[in-house]
């Protein structure tokens with residue numbers, strides 16, 4: 001009989017861990033009669049800002065909205081060029097285009113798989129207004145170098161932290177380096193809701209205020225719009241659930257990093273490239289993504305052993321049908337194009353047991369040793 005499947009992620013187990021606490025707050029919210037932008041959202045915003053070491057947090061409807069709103073709150077809009085990467089979730093680019101801004105791609109650095117700061121200056125034009133670095137998989141992008149280029153050219157920096165809750169550079173959490181940051185609380189994220197959710201984070205009072213208006217029709221007072229805005233609000237149920245999960249985030253991230261270290265060990269000498277830990281940074285280990293020249297056969301080997309894997313992402317944004325050939329910089333991405341066919345995401349979530357991690361490690365070893 002085959003062994004039970006090890007999925008890449010398992011949201012049901014996470015729910016079961018917190019079921020009692022979650023049921024209690026859901027009931028509380030239901031009985032409160034207040035379901036959107038209320039006391040739970042306010043409390044979550046304060047708690048998450050404090051957890052990050054940031055001044056302001058504004059709950060919004062999704063991570064995609066958070067990127068759009070963070071940009072718009074920084075004054076970015078129609079026709080403004082925004083430098084980012086093709087090696088990301090499509091959401092990053094969709095969010096830029098949705099506010100009428102124009103994405104411009106820069107290649108990534110092998111190893112970090114994040115934006116290559118040395119290439120940014122080459123694509124800056126008179127229309128460039130912002131840089132959106134993506135802390136991909138939980139790996140912090142090089143914020144010091146990015147901020148230096150941004151300062152030189154007067155550009156805004158909006159961090160895409162959708163995959164990086166708890167990642168750090170020099171002991172400082174990502175999301176606090178740029179002018180603003182966008183977080184996603186999509187259920188699989190390190191801090192995940194039970195539905196959609198996101199947040200804009202900033203240390204700047206004016207950007208925070210602008211985002212507060214923009215997320216709700218440009219209202220400064222109820223029913224009176226001072227600017228055209230969005231409808232992008234976090235609901236009370238999600239905020240209440242996020243407040244519970246936030247209490248466990250540090251512990252969960254530690255467990256993710258521990259599992260990652262076991263994988264690192266199992267992969268030594270296996271001819272694959274594990275995620276890199278850059279000096280003085282802390283990887284949030286949202287996803288454990290390896291590079292292998294034999295990606296597809298390794299994937300098959302693991303699947304035969306009932307170990308699920310995933311591809312983040314099967315195709316970079318600039319090669320996807322919606323974007324193919326039409327984004328500035330799309331012909332200058334050799335590292336991105338060389339990388340994506342090698343990438344493989346292994347199972348990683350805090351509830352993975354040691355026995356399951358061992359099974360994955362053993363399967364990885366048996367592949368590199370050429371045994372069954």
Ligand SMILES: Cc1ncc(COP(=O)(O)O)c(C=O)c1O
Nearest residue numbers: 062063064089091092162184186
């Ligand atoms: C890098 C990145 N940016 C933005 C998003 C968008 O977040 P959401 O799915 O909450 O809209 C995601 C989520 O998949 C992401 O991974």
